[in-house]
Amino acid sequence: MKIVVLDSGLNINSSLAKEMNFNGGVEIYEEEGKVKIRYDAIDDLGHGTSVASYIKKLYSECEIIPVKIISNNMLANTNVMCTALEYIYRNISCDIINISAGVVSCDEKNRLHNICKLLVKRNTIIVAAYDNGGAVSFPATFDCVIGVDGVREKWATNQFKKVQHNISDYVFALKETRLPSLDDQIEICSGNSFIAPIVTAKVARLISMGHNTFEQVVAQLDSEASALYSNRKYINRQIPFKINRAIVFPYNKEMRVIAHNEDLLGFIIHNYFDLKYSGNVGKIKLGSENNANTKIIRDFDALDWSENFDTVILGHTSIMSNALGRNIEFEIINMCKKYGKQLFSCHDIRFYNDSLNGLKYYCPYVDINPKPEFIKMHVAGAPVLGIVGTGGNQGKFTIQLGLRRELLSRGYNLAQLGTEPTAQLFGMDCVYPMGHESSVYPKGFDAVLELNHMMSYMDNKNPDIIMFGNQANTVPFHVGGPQDYPVVQHELILGCQADAYILCVSEDATMQYIKRIISYLEGVYNSKVIAVVLSTLSTKYRWSTVSSGYSEMSPCIKDKFMIELAQNFNLPIFALNDENLYYDLTDLIIEFFS
Incomplete structure (x- = not known):
């Protein structure tokens, strides 16, 4: 022997x-x-x-x-x-x-x-x-x-x-x-x-x-x-049907990302729809450099359900449903069943139970699973890049899609986890829908374990790089109400174990706050912030309604803030509207991981 x-x-x-x-x-x-x-x-x-x-x-x-x-x-x-x-x-x-x-x-x-x-x-x-x-x-x-x-x-x-x-x-x-x-x-x-x-x-x-x-x-x-x-066998949920031609409703923030990145979808968008009360109906959805097609946003209530589409992509509708006193989700579920349409819902609709019988549907969610005895944490062999920010509405998902387009065009094998419910529509491998009306149910270490399973699933595909994106802010801006504690963001960062980060910032972020975020990101694991991207949306706070609006930042303010960033941080500084942003960022990513 x-x-x-x-x-x-x-x-x-x-x-x-x-x-x-x-x-x-x-x-x-x-x-x-x-x-x-x-x-x-x-x-x-x-x-x-x-x-x-x-x-x-x-x-x-x-x-x-x-x-x-x-x-x-x-x-x-x-x-x-x-x-x-x-x-x-x-x-x-x-x-x-x-x-x-x-x-x-x-x-x-x-x-x-x-x-x-x-x-x-x-x-x-x-x-x-x-x-x-x-x-x-x-x-x-x-x-x-x-x-x-x-x-x-x-x-x-x-x-x-x-x-x-x-x-x-x-x-x-x-x-x-x-x-x-x-x-x-x-x-x-x-x-x-x-x-x-x-x-x-x-x-x-x-x-x-x-x-x-x-x-x-x-x-x-x-x-x-x-x-x-006892051990858990992880199964990554996928959209269980093929989408050939889809309509999109409503035309809100998450759906505008689809409109601007149609080239990354594996199917055709028939048209975009909204309710007449939104102010969007009749507007022209302009083409972009990635999609030359223009479409006129149509009235959803006037939709002819016999039109040539096979799937409804349904965004979040709870706010408009409450305002109008109608259950828009339930209406759409019934119409999809009646006309044999498939339904992709950004919101977890499983609570409709028997009403879903006979419907081909999919909604992204992450359920709580019993904790097994055999727990092993995966450490990725591929380099991991995280896209994080100082707050919301900064274009973090837009950056992820822009980098996806550029990396794929250069022939890289990319694995990607998205935290927007629409992530899988763009071909991303895993979805962790932790944003608006989150359908992520595990908390604490259970959440970290779920994310680690996803990272393992992607890493086992032997990618050249793994990328994920966070939601909203990364560390507390101040001590305040429940919304000021980025607990789920911390779980995501623990679970994904990034080697490098691209940090998105807004003009309302102080240099001290940005320094705290960089220290946090580079301290949780042995990671490195490799670039800062300035969002060119300027935030206008309304004291009268305790809310905020957004407008394009003026070139003067943008240049001044970028100079201040360069003076405070020894990092490459970019603006979200830079013409060669994704080309330059991709070069930087490749150089860092080479």
Whole structure:
């Protein structure tokens, strides 16, 4: 039975090394950005010696083959891990590979997964430990690897549980074990690293009993597991029908974004509609540089439902419904059913229950899910960019769409999470509708966990970059009412773990307030604000109605504010109406992440 121990090597003064006549082994390491191999490596950490000694203690009838990938307490990166497994595949015939290590932020998942599958195909079983800190780690999480995790529970000796929904993951009770380390000094060892040898020895016994394939070993482990360890299988909700030709109602803020970015939709807009009381009916929806078509906004109450469209895109209508004393949502649901139209609703309409029977509909929402026992947090391997701001109505979603257009046009594989309910209409991968009339129901850590699932879903697509956008402000402007506490924004930032941010600012934001936001963004995680974009909408507060209006900022005020921003922050400063904004921002993003 040959067992490769992929770890920190083997100490030449250990009893195991002397028994093996070991004078040095293979090491895969990275130096100056290049992966190199040497053949005289020894353990300078002690971890690999303890792991190898434990395997030998638990299953003495084996040959240990140390391969070093960890040095001076530095964990292997993806490239080193992949190269080591590729080396083993080409040069070492073995039955089991024990990996009491892993990569948390994996930037070459396909390569790592492929080499693991090749090893399993030749009947080499891989046993890998999960990260001790609770993160998803690779290759333990792969479905072709036996992943092992530990919990501090008082279970019976040899008891372990199978992780629900995972093909080959198992949980064991953590315990302390005295093992030889450097120069045979005894160390008290614990953690997932030392559960892996227990499983490796168990797998070795199964192989010796004739369970030779990965599938046979997993089936036997499943039969021996005492119970299931609860786990949630994340399913990303998608629009369940194809939209070919749609109408849009009402013509409000969120729908104007659709009007200005029709080129990013995968379908045709038949027309835009509003109620006559809105003041929009009869106005011309002008074309833009991205969409040359012009349309006249029509009266929704005069709509001929037999017209050539298959879907209604319905925005939020509660304010106008309350003002008019009519349930506009319910009216539209019934008309869609009557005329066989599909309904995309920005508002969560599930409470209509039986009234939705027979209707093809979709509304974005994030529900509360039971918290599982097996919780692993994903760390993205792809770079993550966040678009955040000092307040509302700054064009943050417009910037996300502009960057989407530019990145896709340059051939980049973009994954994107949108916080506007219309995000999926533009092809974004995930939606977290936390804005007006939010349909995000989890709170606190549960919300962070949902966002982390979404980030994992996108990262597993192996994108070149992941982008998300926030709503409204980022930190409190002052101490005040409930609306002044950006709790959901904080949850989003915790859940998405951005590497870099583009900060949108308005003229009503003080330099001190902007500094506080930058300090916050760069302090929550090891992140960097790489640019500031000034919204060119000028806010006009109305003391008489405790409200505000917006108008285009004058060139003089804009230039003055941009100079002040440049003087206070050593960052590239842009204006939202800059002609080459998205081209220049994309260049900056590529340069930062290169």
